[in-house]
Amino acid sequence: MPTSKDLSAAVDACCRDGRLAEAAALCRALLREDPRHPEALHRLGVLHHLGRDYVAAARLFAAAASSGHPAAHGDLAVSLMKAGRPEDALAQFRKAHALAPQDARVGYNLAMALLAAGDLREGFCLYEQRWHLKGPTPWVPRWDLFWDGRPLDGGVLLLHAEQGFGDTIQFSRYVPLAAARGARVVLAVPAVLRRLVAGLDGVDGILSEGERIPAYAAHAPLMSLPRIFRTGRDTVPNRVPYLGAGQEGSAPTSGARGPIRVGLAWAGRAEDPDDAHRSLPVERLAPLLALPGLEFHSLQKGAAEADLDRVEGGGRVIRHGESFGDFADTATVMAGLDLVIGVDTAVVHLAGALGKPVWILLSADPDWRWMRGCAHSPWYPTAHLFRQPALGAWEPVLADVGERLKAALAGHG
Numbered sequence: 001m002p003t004s005k006d007l008s009a010a011v012d013a014c015c016r017d018g019r020l021a022e023a024a025a026l027c028r029a030l031l032r033e034d035p036r037h038p039e040a041l042h043r044l045g046v047l048h049h050l051g052r053d054y055v056a057a058a059r060l061f062a063a064a065a066s067s068g069h070p071a072a073h074g075d076l077a078v079s080l081m082k083a084g085r086p087e088d089a090l091a092q093f094r095k096a097h098a099l100a101p102q103d104a105r106v107g108y109n110l111a112m113a114l115l116a117a118g119d120l121r122e123g124f125c126l127y128e129q130r131w132h133l134k135g136p137t138p139w140v141p142r143w144d145l146f147w148d149g150r151p152l153d154g155g156v157l158l159l160h161a162e163q164g165f166g167d168t169i170q171f172s173r174y175v176p177l178a179a180a181r182g183a184r185v186v187l188a189v190p191a192v193l194r195r196l197v198a199g200l201d202g203v204d205g206i207l208s209e210g211e212r213i214p215a216y217a218a219h220a221p222l223m224s225l226p227r228i229f230r231t232g233r234d235t236v237p238n239r240v241p242y243l244g245a246g247q248e249g250s251a252p253t254s255g256a257r258g259p260i261r262v263g264l265a266w267a268g269r270a271e272d273p274d275d276a277h278r279s280l281p282v283e284r285l286a287p288l289l290a291l292p293g294l295e296f297h298s299l300q301k302g303a304a305e306a307d308l309d310r311v312e313g314g315g316r317v318i319r320h321g322e323s324f325g326d327f328a329d330t331a332t333v334m335a336g337l338d339l340v341i342g343v344d345t346a347v348v349h350l351a352g353a354l355g356k357p358v359w360i361l362l363s364a365d366p367d368w369r370w371m372r373g374c375a376h377s378p379w380y381p382t383a384h385l386f387r388q389p390a391l392g393a394w395e396p397v398l399a400d401v402g403e404r405l406k407a408a409l410a411g412h413g
Helices: 006-018 020-033 038-050 054-066 072-082 086-099 104-116 120-134 165-179 192-198 224-227 280-290 301-311 327-335 346-353 394-411
Strands: 154-161 186-187 203-207 218-221 261-264 294-298 341-342 360-363 383-387
Touching: 006 020, 006 038, 020 038, 038 054, 038 072, 072 104, 086 104, 104 120, 120 224, 154 165, 154 224, 165 186, 165 192, 165 203, 165 346, 192 203, 192 261, 218 224, 261 346, 261 394, 280 294, 280 301, 280 327, 280 341, 280 394, 294 383, 327 346, 341 346, 341 383, 346 383, 360 394, 383 394
Parallel strands: 154 186, 154 218, 186 203, 261 294, 261 341, 341 360, 360 383
Antiparallel strands: none
């Protein structure tokens, strides 16, 4: 009988060549000989997960875990989350962490599950495990000067962006809190966010890619600030707006009794591994675009905006993509809107930070920051969350949005 090592090598070879059916057949053949073979159960579970059959994957991972496979609890948790069973997933993440407390990947996954469950204190503490997986950011030459929140008495505190644009927008709210502890805050952000965050209270200086990093007394990534400030679900600093729209450029305008102006964002970055779940196929917008009394504005740019050409009603959407040089330009357009509707991208974070009414359309397995089972966000008081009942089920989400738009139109007249 093949060893676990032999099976792994054979399945890996099949997967590299795209022969997934053959890889699954190898696992099943071994399971006919030994139905409790832990590696075969685990590898077959991985293949089902890759095929988005999360229920079958969870069943196989559970069998692998009961057969003693060391990684199965963590993988079971991930499949349970995708299958819409977050409470069971959290229990499995905790088991995986208890079995391997030094495993940074396991700790990181538990952190995200805790944050999704609304346990921000414990979640943000474990979230620091990400640095064992990704290493320091390029902004920071001296990782040893990590800020612990102590007063700096006028010393320079370098706060630096990490991960996506939306993350920077969301956690830049902590800059004034850091400045209030006596720090001269220098904020390092991507150039496309520079003008947007320039007006944040407490910013002493801003730098972007390629600029000289000044000497500093301490530094911190923006997404470590919730842990430093001991943020809990009831203590999120959520006064809005904390960002403002610039005065340059032009915003949409209409008369007092004109149409309701609605911004739309339906697509994220295609290279994001979860984009297939979070982005909305542009064709699904057609029923919304058919509603009278609404003036639609695209908050996309490039190919995503051009896709409106193949949608019924896409021609009535006012397009701004060519005018968007950075997020300050997007903020200027948003300033003239009554409502923003979008999937989980930086655009909805921007709307929330500007204090705009924003309706956020979420996958059944959303990012941790949107938590689970709630219609409102502690991070953005002007946001309403619309959730898929199951992965890929956009129809009920858009039906709900359509009914709420009709109600808004009735009240607007």
